Amino acid sequence: MNPARKRTVRLVVALSAALLLATALIYTSFNASSPALTPSQLLREAQPGRSYQLTGTVVKGSVHHDGGVLHFSVADRANGTDAVPVAYAGIVPDPFKEGREIIVTVQKQGAVYAGEQNSLITKCPSKYTVAPPSEKQNA
Amino acid sequence: MALLGHVCLGLALIVCAYGIVVSVYGARSGRAEFSLAGRRSVYALASLLTVGMVLLEIAFVGDDFAFNAVADTSSRTTPLLYRLAALWSSQEGSLLLWAWLLSMWSSLVLFLTRKRLQEVASYATAILLGFGGFFVGLMVFYANPFTTTNPVPAEGVGLDPLLRFPTMMIHPPMLYSGYTLCTIPLAFAMGALIARKVDGEWIAVIRRFALAAWLFLGMGILLGASWSFSELGWGGYWAWDAVENASLLPWLTGTAFLHSLMIQERRGMLKVWNVSLPLATGILAIMGTFMVRSGILDSIHAFGGATLGVPFLLLIAALLAGSIYLVVSRRAILASTHHLDSLLSREAIFLFNNLVLVGLAFVIFWGTWFPKISEALTGQSASVGPPWFDRYTVPLALILVLLSGIGPVIAWRRATPRGVLRNLLFPIAAALLTLTVLIAAGITQKPLAIAMFCCAAFALGSVAQELWRGTRVRRGASGEAPPVALLALIRRNRRRYGGYIVHVGMAVLFVGVAASSSFQHVTQLRAFSPGQSTRVGAYTIHYIRPTAALTPHDDPTHTGSTLNVGAVLRVTKDGHYVTTLRPSEDFYESQEESQGSVGHLIGGQPVSSVGIEASLTRDIWAAIAPELESPKLKHIIEVGNKTIPFSRPDEGLFVIDFLAHEYLKHPPPAQFRLEVSPLIMWIWLGGLIVFAGGLLALSPSPGALRRRITRPASLELAREVKYRELRDLELDLATGKLSREDYEATNATLRAEAMDILNQLEPEPPADASDPTDALDPANPGSSDSGRPNGRARSLPGLPEQEDGVSDEQDREEDSPAVEVALHE
Numbered sequence: 001m002n003p004a005r006k007r008t009v010r011l012v013v014a015l016s017a018a019l020l021l022a023t024a025l026i027y028t029s030f031n032a033s034s035p036a037l038t039p040s041q042l043l044r045e046a047q048p049g050r051s052y053q054l055t056g057t058v059v060k061g062s063v064h065h066d067g068g069v070l071h072f073s074v075a076d077r078a079n080g081t082d083a084v085p086v087a088y089a090g091i092v093p094d095p096f097k098e099g100r101e102i103i104v105t106v107q108k109q110g111a112v113y114a115g116e117q118n119s120l121i122t123k124c125p126s127k128y129t130v131a132p133p134s135e136k137q138n139a
Numbered sequence: 140m141a142l143l144g145h146v147c148l149g150l151a152l153i154v155c156a157y158g159i160v161v162s163v164y165g166a167r168s169g170r171a172e173f174s175l176a177g178r179r180s181v182y183a184l185a186s187l188l189t190v191g192m193v194l195l196e197i198a199f200v201g202d203d204f205a206f207n208a209v210a211d212t213s214s215r216t217t218p219l220l221y222r223l224a225a226l227w228s229s230q231e232g233s234l235l236l237w238a239w240l241l242s243m244w245s246s247l248v249l250f251l252t253r254k255r256l257q258e259v260a261s262y263a264t265a266i267l268l269g270f271g272g273f274f275v276g277l278m279v280f281y282a283n284p285f286t287t288t289n290p291v292p293a294e295g296v297g298l299d300p301l302l303r304f305p306t307m308m309i310h311p312p313m314l315y316s317g318y319t320l321c322t323i324p325l326a327f328a329m330g331a332l333i334a335r336k337v338d339g340e341w342i343a344v345i346r347r348f349a350l351a352a353w354l355f356l357g358m359g360i361l362l363g364a365s366w367s368f369s370e371l372g373w374g375g376y377w378a379w380d381a382v383e384n385a386s387l388l389p390w391l392t393g394t395a396f397l398h399s400l401m402i403q404e405r406r407g408m409l410k411v412w413n414v415s416l417p418l419a420t421g422i423l424a425i426m427g428t429f430m431v432r433s434g435i436l437d438s439i440h441a442f443g444g445a446t447l448g449v450p451f452l453l454l455i456a457a458l459l460a461g462s463i464y465l466v467v468s469r470r471a472i473l474a475s476t477h478h479l480d481s482l483l484s485r486e487a488i489f490l491f492n493n494l495v496l497v498g499l500a501f502v503i504f505w506g507t508w509f510p511k512i513s514e515a516l517t518g519q520s521a522s523v524g525p526p527w528f529d530r531y532t533v534p535l536a537l538i539l540v541l542l543s544g545i546g547p548v549i550a551w552r553r554a555t556p557r558g559v560l561r562n563l564l565f566p567i568a569a570a571l572l573t574l575t576v577l578i579a580a581g582i583t584q585k586p587l588a589i590a591m592f593c594c595a596a597f598a599l600g601s602v603a604q605e606l607w608r609g610t611r612v613r614r615g616a617s618g619e620a621p622p623v624a625l626l627a628l629i630r631r632n633r634r635r636y637g638g639y640i641v642h643v644g645m646a647v648l649f650v651g652v653a654a655s656s657s658f659q660h661v662t663q664l665r666a667f668s669p670g671q672s673t674r675v676g677a678y679t680i681h682y683i684r685p686t687a688a689l690t691p692h693d694d695p696t697h698t699g700s701t702l703n704v705g706a707v708l709r710v711t712k713d714g715h716y717v718t719t720l721r722p723s724e725d726f727y728e729s730q731e732e733s734q735g736s737v738g739h740l741i742g743g744q745p746v747s748s749v750g751i752e753a754s755l756t757r758d759i760w761a762a763i764a765p766e767l768e769s770p771k772l773k774h775i776i777e778v779g780n781k782t783i784p785f786s787r788p789d790e791g792l793f794v795i796d797f798l799a800h801e802y803l804k805h806p807p808p809a810q811f812r813l814e815v816s817p818l819i820m821w822i823w824l825g826g827l828i829v830f831a832g833g834l835l836a837l838s839p840s841p842g843a844l845r846r847r848i849t850r851p852a853s854l855e856l857a858r859e860v861k862y863r864e865l866r867d868l869e870l871d872l873a874t875g876k877l878s879r880e881d882y883e884a885t886n887a888t889l890r891a892e893a894m895d896i897l898n899q900l901e902p903e904p905p906a907d908a909s910d911p912t913d914a915l916d917p918a919n920p921g922s923s924d925s926g927r928p929n930g931r932a933r934s935l936p937g938l939p940e941q942e943d944g945v946s947d948e949q950d951r952e953e954d955s956p957a958v959e960v961a962l963h964e
Contacts, residue, residue: 007479010482014494021498025531028530029509032523032524032526033522033523033527035519035521091373091374091663091812092810093373097744105524118373
């Protein structure tokens with residue numbers, strides 16, 4: 001085999017390997033992903049037994065502990081009318097607080113949504129939260 | 140002062156615009172004075188932004204709450220150290236830091252290249268000023284750090300308590316240095332493409348900057364991980380979060396570039412790849428900045444409300460389009476001058492390493508952007524979790540560690556299977572020994588972690604063998620004592636051995652990651668009371684007593700909290716005392732008056748102070764979330780709120796003190812998270828080793844400092860590289876990487892190629908051609924035989940005969956700018 005031909009063969013082999021891997025990657029990412037929903041979408045679409053990634057704001061006054069389980073409601077960022085009740089057991093990150101934006105993976109169990117263990121993350125307040133002017137006045 | 144700040148930014152914008160115009164004109168017309176003006180614009184930008192930084196820091200130190208940036212992120216109660224760091228915790232301040240670092244690094248690179256690469260550097264100047272102008276423009280039009288309010292607030296909001304941690308002082312500047320340094324190879328790559336000068340010279344010039352970008356970015360990432368582990372109460376250091384991933388992406392492509400540029404330096408191969416990688420790295424760095432600021436992806440770090448998405452998107456689109464256009468339109472001049480000789484050569488291993496790194500970057504890119512990708516394809520945003528990332532990144536990481544062990548022992552150009560096998564015997568033995576020891580110790584579960592330990596042993600064995608053989612060769616020639624010979628070996632070839640040390644550090648780091656993620660014990664306790672005990676792995680943890688106290692404000696380590704509540708935990712193993720941990724939680728003041736005059740004093744965000752007992756073998760880690768909401772404690776605060784006015788925080792503190800005493804008398808059960816993680820320390824140690832290796836590879840050799848570069852020198856550079864190849868070949872033979880026949884064959888080819896270069900050099904002698912060292916050896920008949928390489932050219936001028944087989948390569952190998960030595964002395 002002449003060198004040029006050999007290089008072409010190599011290139012074809014490498015490209016097909018890459019293509020194969022990329023296909024696997026894309027296929028599994030669609031398979032393994034859990035839909036990211038807002039609270040109002042979740043209330044409309046949730047089916048029992050499927051995992052959803054819920055993003056929203058913790059409703060003021062909704063947080064209470066019950067034994068080891070943390071109960072709270074999550075509402076849409078903009079309007080807080082549709083609240084998803086979440087029962088969560090696991091690590092609660094420091095910044096978790098009423099009014100904070102959180103992300104948690106949940107499954108529908110009857111009327112409540114069970115949070116997956118240790119899936120609760122709080123949006124880090126470290127950056128650039130633009131405080132509304134009213135809050136600034138207080139400062 | 141604010142006015143001065145506005146003036147600085149305004150002038151900075153004008154300087155950028157002026158600099159871009161003159162640089163481009165200078166490059167196109169070839170008039171050096173315009174290029175010089177462009178370079179000076181960068182210096183001027185750096186000076187203006189330095190003034191801006193100083194002004195803003197003065198405002199932070201002096202609690203000048205007229206500045207919005209100060210009022211929003213600092214306060215009188217924020218300790219000085221953290222007031223200084225607060226500058227970069229605001230959107231505006233961090234943009235200023237970005238622009239300032241960019242201008243400083245750009246000034247450095249342009250100063251160092253002031254006598255070389257005139258055309259390429261002029262275009263690069265324009266591109267760097269474009270970035271500078273972009274960031275200054277963002278500040279001027281969107282987020283001005285010098286905006287003030289009137290009336291001036293009496294007190295600021297304070298720095299977010301989570302950020303009051305020492306590494307937060309250096310993590311952002313490190314990361315931003317990495318990001319801004321990533322734009323320098325991008326600027327020079329674009330400059331080289333525009334100017335159509337894509338030979339090895341621009342690569343030689345920006346190599347150190349690419350390395351520095353890689354080093355800073357890596358250290359920034361690691362500092363962030365260490366902050367996460369020891370400050371955030373979740374006990375982890377990496378979560379495959381979008382913003383974390385965004386910082387890893389340019390680091391991966393940067394790593395690939397550092398390897399592939401060696402192939403171009405030596406073999407003139409992979410030119411397309413070598414311009415694409417820095418372009419990709421720079422764009423990914425900008426994209427990382429964009430992601431944090433746009434809130435486009437759900438991340439624990441990114442924030443809605445940020446308004447800078449559109450300008451960043453436009454910048455990224457422009458960069459992408461420009462890069463693709465340049466690479467495609469210049470493809471003819473990017474053709475390789477050589478082809479891969481053999482799949483069994485160091486080039487091939489580097490190429491494979493590049494493919495794995497880029498593959499890894501692609502996997503992470505895909506996973507990070509998957510929410511947007513799936514939304515675009517299916518209309519439904521969905522995300523992939525850490526298990527998905529692990530599935531792909533773990534095998535790829537294994538391959539990388541393995542390759543880092545194979546690369547160093549394989550010769551350039553070609554190696555024989557037998558020789559390679561012989562060189563790999565020791566590393567393979569090291570890996571097998573590790574496997575045996577692990578199995579003998581009963582560690583048989585977690586095959587992936589075990590595979591990583593073996594791969595790391597393989598890589599470490601390979602580097603150890605390299606050092607040992609190099610030392611032996613040097614000793615054989617110089618007769619030095621082994622440690623002296625080893626040090627001399629490393630000192631004289633910093634680039635190579637710095638790289639090997641980085642490999643050692645990465646192997647150690649990966650061992651730490653594999654062990655701590657696979658063999659971790661975690662216990663989560665919902666209600667743990669004094670007197671109780673629990674087991675975590677092999678350890679027993681007793682809750683001895685609670686602690687609760689007002690934080691003394693004269694404590695030098697204090698971070699400005701009001702109250703600290705925690706626990707004293709006694710750790711034992713098999714009945715023997717191990718250590719005492721004191722995890723606690725700090726309660727900070729909030730600005731919310733609805734919490735009451737006493738309640739607001741501790742109503743801010745609670746921040747964990749993690750108790751860690753670190754050692755080489757394992758970290759015992761404890762975090763507490765105390766319960767302050769018990770009816771009794773709540774009652775104390777309610778009474779305090781009613782009786783004490785807001786104007787008397789000192790009296791409020793008395794109530795808090797009383798509350799602390801009450802907590803100690805009747806401590807309610809608290810939540811705990813306890814972890815025993817093996818080999819966490821190895822991650823930080825590995826990072827330190829990488830840092831040391833990176834610095835070594837960056838540092839100029841002693842001789843190089845004296846050398847000055849006075850003119851572009853691509854042929855001299857080519858000659859120097861060829862000479863380096865010859866010296867490496869000698870070393871490869873001496874250390875047993877090459878068979879005698881392969882050595883002879885390659886040696887003849889290399890010498891012929893070197894003669895070719897010398898023949899090309901001869902017709903156009905440099906200005907000071909009278910210098911005898913530059914003239915061809917008159918004794919060599921091949922020199923006049925132009926175009927006809929002389930296969931047996933024994934003496935190549937300027938290639939010193941090596942007295943010890945290793946030594947002399949180094950001084951010159953060190954850095955290609957050193958080329959001119961021979962011409963100038």
